[in-house]
Amino acid sequence: MEQRNEEWKREQSRIEMIQQVIKAKLEKLQEHMGGLKEGVIELRRDFWKDVTINLDHPDDVIETFTSIKQQAELLAEQERNHRQSYQKVQQLLRLNQSPYFGRIDFQEEGEQGAEQIYIGITSLMDQEDEDFLIFDWRAPISSLYYDHSPGPASYLTPSGEIKGNIELKRQYIIKGSKLKGMFDTGVTIGDQLLQEVLGGTANTQMKSIVATIQREQNHIIRNEKSRYLVVQGVAGSGKTSAALQRAAYLLYRYRHTLTSENIMLFSPNPLFNSYVATVLPELGEDNMVQTTYQQYLISRFGKGFSVEDSYSQIEYTLTAMDEPEYKQRLEGIRFKTSVAYKEWIDDYVAKLSTKGLKFKSFYFRGELLYSSEEIHDLFYSFDTDISIPNRLKLTSEKLLKDLSTFAKIEREKDWVLEEAELLDKEDYLEAFHQTQKQEEDFDDMEQEERFLKKRIVSKHLKSIRRQLKGLQLLNIEALYRIFLLSEHVAGPKDWPEIYEYTIKQIDNRVIPYEDATPYLYLQDQLEGRKANTLIRHLFIDEAQDYSPFQFEFLRQQFPNSKMTILGDMNQAIYAHSIHAPTLLNAELEGEEKIVLTKSYRSTKQIVEFTRKMIAGGELIEPFNRNGEEPTVTEVDNFEALHKGIMDRVETLQKKGHETIAIICKTAVESQQAYEQLNKQIDVRLMKKETNAYEKGTIILPAYLAKGIEFDAVIVYNASEQQYGREMERNLFYTACTRAMHELHLYSLGICSPFISKE
Numbered sequence: 001m002e003q004r005n006e007e008w009k010r011e012q013s014r015i016e017m018i019q020q021v022i023k024a025k026l027e028k029l030q031e032h033m034g035g036l037k038e039g040v041i042e043l044r045r046d047f048w049k050d051v052t053i054n055l056d057h058p059d060d061v062i063e064t065f066t067s068i069k070q071q072a073e074l075l076a077e078q079e080r081n082h083r084q085s086y087q088k089v090q091q092l093l094r095l096n097q098s099p100y101f102g103r104i105d106f107q108e109e110g111e112q113g114a115e116q117i118y119i120g121i122t123s124l125m126d127q128e129d130e131d132f133l134i135f136d137w138r139a140p141i142s143s144l145y146y147d148h149s150p151g152p153a154s155y156l157t158p159s160g161e162i163k164g165n166i167e168l169k170r171q172y173i174i175k176g177s178k179l180k181g182m183f184d185t186g187v188t189i190g191d192q193l194l195q196e197v198l199g200g201t202a203n204t205q206m207k208s209i210v211a212t213i214q215r216e217q218n219h220i221i222r223n224e225k226s227r228y229l230v231v232q233g234v235a236g237s238g239k240t241s242a243a244l245q246r247a248a249y250l251l252y253r254y255r256h257t258l259t260s261e262n263i264m265l266f267s268p269n270p271l272f273n274s275y276v277a278t279v280l281p282e283l284g285e286d287n288m289v290q291t292t293y294q295q296y297l298i299s300r301f302g303k304g305f306s307v308e309d310s311y312s313q314i315e316y317t318l319t320a321m322d323e324p325e326y327k328q329r330l331e332g333i334r335f336k337t338s339v340a341y342k343e344w345i346d347d348y349v350a351k352l353s354t355k356g357l358k359f360k361s362f363y364f365r366g367e368l369l370y371s372s373e374e375i376h377d378l379f380y381s382f383d384t385d386i387s388i389p390n391r392l393k394l395t396s397e398k399l400l401k402d403l404s405t406f407a408k409i410e411r412e413k414d415w416v417l418e419e420a421e422l423l424d425k426e427d428y429l430e431a432f433h434q435t436q437k438q439e440e441d442f443d444d445m446e447q448e449e450r451f452l453k454k455r456i457v458s459k460h461l462k463s464i465r466r467q468l469k470g471l472q473l474l475n476i477e478a479l480y481r482i483f484l485l486s487e488h489v490a491g492p493k494d495w496p497e498i499y500e501y502t503i504k505q506i507d508n509r510v511i512p513y514e515d516a517t518p519y520l521y522l523q524d525q526l527e528g529r530k531a532n533t534l535i536r537h538l539f540i541d542e543a544q545d546y547s548p549f550q551f552e553f554l555r556q557q558f559p560n561s562k563m564t565i566l567g568d569m570n571q572a573i574y575a576h577s578i579h580a581p582t583l584l585n586a587e588l589e590g591e592e593k594i595v596l597t598k599s600y601r602s603t604k605q606i607v608e609f610t611r612k613m614i615a616g617g618e619l620i621e622p623f624n625r626n627g628e629e630p631t632v633t634e635v636d637n638f639e640a641l642h643k644g645i646m647d648r649v650e651t652l653q654k655k656g657h658e659t660i661a662i663i664c665k666t667a668v669e670s671q672q673a674y675e676q677l678n679k680q681i682d683v684r685l686m687k688k689e690t691n692a693y694e695k696g697t698i699i700l701p702a703y704l705a706k707g708i709e710f711d712a713v714i715v716y717n718a719s720e721q722q723y724g725r726e727m728e729r730n731l732f733y734t735a736c737t738r739a740m741h742e743l744h745l746y747s748l749g750i751c752s753p754f755i756s757k758e
């Protein structure tokens with residue numbers, strides 16, 4: 001005890017020493033920044049004073065230009081300096097609150113004595129900038145802390161492996177610069193600390209887990225070799241957490257070549273996007289680019305079509321079982337997301353190389369300029385060995401050349417002069433300015449008129465030019481329609497009904513969700529891929545929801561990206577992904593697979609209850625945190641259902657649970673539940689457009705709860721009727737696994753067969 005007290009005092013005084021260092025560094029930085037700020041202000045104010053402007057001779061112009069450039073560079077440099085110092089201040093302030101969370105004493109082979117390595121969210125040097133007082137958690141040596149227990153250990157550095165012995169491994173809880181807890185740990189990273197973290201209340205924003213990263217998660221975070229890193233992890237195993245810390249790791253590891261703009265996250269919905277958006281800033285990094293697949297599709301389609309959203313598709317598959325075309329729609333969804341459908345498109349594209357492409361016609365002021373037949377003939381006049389996109393390029397180039405000649409002739413026509421007379425004052429003014437810029441010695445009036453005529457014709461040709469330059473010559477919609485109707489090798493039995501449904505939707509300017517990817521894929525095959533080369537690392541969360549076709553599409557869109565693909569087959573909830581191949585189980589060349597089986601989110605009782613709902617669930621290992629047994633209550637009318645739920649909400653609130661989710665199967669059910677419950681308790685309804693939520697009691701459909709967690713979950717109606725079909729199993733499992741501390745199920749009539757009666 002005595003010894004422990006001594007240790008405690010020693011650690012507390014080290015924290016105080018660190019505080020002193022931080023204080024001194026902050027003072028120095030603030031002084032420096034004050035100077036910088038004044039410098040920037042002064043530079044901005046006197047910018048023009050310090051440049052000599054002389055435009056009399058070409059030499060003077062060059063000199064003036066150089067002088068402005070130098071001044072601008074100086075200003076940019078000072079501003080950059082200021083920004084960097086500001087970031088340093090932020091980091092120091094963060095460190096001041098909680099300087100580190102871990103320590104290892106490492107005796108390196110061949111060295112005298114063990115070195116004490118303190119680990120925090122960022123590094124700190126001593127006053128003299130000679131030794132590290134704190135190591136960044138992402139530094140090579142810090143991996144010792146995550147990967148090893150006391151005893152022989154090694155870590156990798158860019159110049160090779162370093163071996164040695166860990167003599168001590170310690171964890172700290174430091175709040176407001178005070179030591180609140182200290183544990184010497186064994187095999188896993190601080191069961192005790194993890195207990196404490198996981199036992200806390202749910203947050204409306206995800207938290208970073210750097211202090212308690214587990215060994216298997218550390219492998220995901222630090223993996224650098226694989227082109228595709230695929231993580232199959234059970235519900236609550238920390239996939240999303242690992243992904244976010246991995247992004248922070250990559251930004252650190254490749255800090256000279258990679259920025260947050262080069263990393264992109266595809267997440268399941270906007271709500272999830274905002275839920276995870278604070279993790280990277282908490283770690284002192286800028287957030288990465290975040291999107292959803294739906295947003296990506298919409299950005300590609302533009303205004304021409306409205307793209308059915310994935311949730312409308314789910315709502316349909318979960319509610320429309322009694323409709324006559326239901327079976328065919330489902331069959332259509334499964335087929336159109338498969339690789340077989342992609343192969344149909346590939347065959348079609350191959351045929352189009354020699355004949356059959358449909359082109360747009362282009363009109364100028366209501367009159368036909370280029371007919372689709374004319375463009376067709378021009379296109380097929382080029383050698384068929386040249387790819388379709390390249391022939392489109394040649395066709396466009398030729399048309400653009402013709403267009404210039406056409407424009408010159410058109411400028412002399414009467415309509416142009418007539419239109420010129422109707423121009424605004426601004427147009428004239430601009431024409432005047434343009435004329436002033438010309439060096440030729442023309443009559444000004446003549447110049448002005450020429451300029452105006454050119455401008456008028458250009459304005460009318462702008463849209464045509466843009467389309468030609470963008471190689472948008474093809475009528476993709478017509479081609480997709482023809483494709484649907486053409487002869488194919490064996491496909492689904494009800495193909496005619498399936499394509500008729502699609503055509504009906506397209507007639508109404510709607511692209512069914514299952515057709516959106518194939519449509520764009522066809523377009524890209526023909527027009528050439530619009531590859532995004534800025535993104536170097538792509539994270540795909542909830543990867544079980546992506547079909548093999550969608551993945552192929554993404555791979556083409558991001559050809560230079562490495563990918564981290566994370567998901568859980570048991571949470572596949574789309575009609576195309578249930579018991580079907582998805583991105584998660586695809587065989588990818590250059591992939592590495594990591595399986596996570598331990599669940600951290602929920603109590604042991606909840607994990608033991610939910611794992612019986614799925615095949616292979618016995619492999620899921622709960623983290624040892626105890627709580628109450630989940631409950632199942634069967635009632636025989638809605639009144640009793642609502643009464644039971646309301647009483648439960650009250651009890652949960654009294655116990656101090658802050659986020660309580662009443663999870664329904666669909667949006668329709670959520671709306672009905674809301675209308676009933678809202679009359680008596682304070683609840684909020686979450687819809688697909690919702691992109692943030694606050695603490696309190698909320699009602700939402702299961703598919704919107706994906707990826708998120710709550711203190712307590714109440715399943716609104718866990719009856720056999722609602723969750724009885726095989727395709728509803730995963731949705732049910734997903735809903736139940738959102739609970740951290742308590743799970744309660746209410747059922748109108750007999751409860752779902754997915755609940756084990758043992």
Ligand SMILES: Nc1ncnc2c1ncn2[C@@H]1O[C@H](COP(=O)(O)OP(=O)(O)OP(=O)(O)O)[C@@H](O)[C@H]1O
Pocket residue numbers: 194197198207209212213214217233234235236237238239240241242568571600601706707708709737
């Ligand atoms: N090493 C860890 N230390 C502390 N908390 C952790 C750790 N790993 C996971 N958690 C916590 O467990 C919960 C679940 O993590 P996360 O959401 O990342 O899991 P997931 O695998 O993406 O879950 P799901 O697939 O069910 O959405 C979160 O509250 C997270 O903070």
